[in-house]
Amino acid sequence: MKLRMFSVIVASLLVGGMLAGGVAIAQGSDKQVSHLCLNKKNKVKTAGDETLSCNKKLTRAVVTAEKGSRGESGADGADGARGARGTTGSDGADGSKGAKGNKGSKGDTGPAGNKGNKGSKGDTGTAGPKGNTGASGGPASYYTVEATVRSDGKAQITASAFCDTGDLATGGGFRKNSFGTIEILYSFPSGSNGWQAQAQV
Numbered sequence: 001m002k003l004r005m006f007s008v009i010v011a012s013l014l015v016g017g018m019l020a021g022g023v024a025i026a027q028g029s030d031k032q033v034s035h036l037c038l039n040k041k042n043k044v045k046t047a048g049d050e051t052l053s054c055n056k057k058l059t060r061a062v063v064t065a066e067k068g069s070r071g072e073s074g075a076d077g078a079d080g081a082r083g084a085r086g087t088t089g090s091d092g093a094d095g096s097k098g099a100k101g102n103k104g105s106k107g108d109t110g111p112a113g114n115k116g117n118k119g120s121k122g123d124t125g126t127a128g129p130k131g132n133t134g135a136s137g138g139p140a141s142y143y144t145v146e147a148t149v150r151s152d153g154k155a156q157i158t159a160s161a162f163c164d165t166g167d168l169a170t171g172g173g174f175r176k177n178s179f180g181t182i183e184i185l186y187s188f189p190s191g192s193n194g195w196q197a198q199a200q201v
Contacts, residue, residue: 036061042144061144064171068140074133083125092116142170148177151201156185162194169193 037054095113172195
């Protein structure tokens with residue numbers, strides 16, 4: 001019986017938190033490609049650029065992270081201060097002339113004129129300053145998930161690895177875990193949070 005083994009490794013975006021050993025995305029960039037050396041427990045031992053070299057006891061992995069979502073808008077600014085009191089209205093017009101006295105003796109002086117109208121209302125005060133912009137979203141974190149299968153005499157074997165529910169798979173691949181001829185037939189994403197590969201043994 002031929003016994004062959006290989007693994008699928010998927011780099012996953014952890015939503016809403018940090019993960020020990022993960023690599024955070026740089027602020028101000030849309031994407032970041034990280035070159036990593038992982039131990040047998042998929043913990044990051046070394047990180048670098050595309051020239052990174054891992055020793056035989058470590059596995060080399062390439063992970064692409066995307067920028068975190070935009071933070072929520074800041075709260076509305078406070079109401080503007082109350083406008084200043086309006087200026088005093090202009091003086092009322094002079095009262096109308098008194099009625100003409102009766103013929104005969106000299107008439108009495110006419111009554112005083114009516115009180116002038118109330119002045120117009122003052123202008124509304126200017127609006128208050130705009131509130132500050134809300135804080136930006138926190139940095140993204142990611143981790144890896146590995147699924148290993150054995151051939152058990154089968155001609156073809158398939159392995160699938162999935163991130164936690166709600167997390168996003170950002171990349172993946174495969175790894176041969178035993179000696180002998182293993183031909184990878186395909187390796188591609190499985191849904192939004194997984195990776196799948198099939199091998200011919």
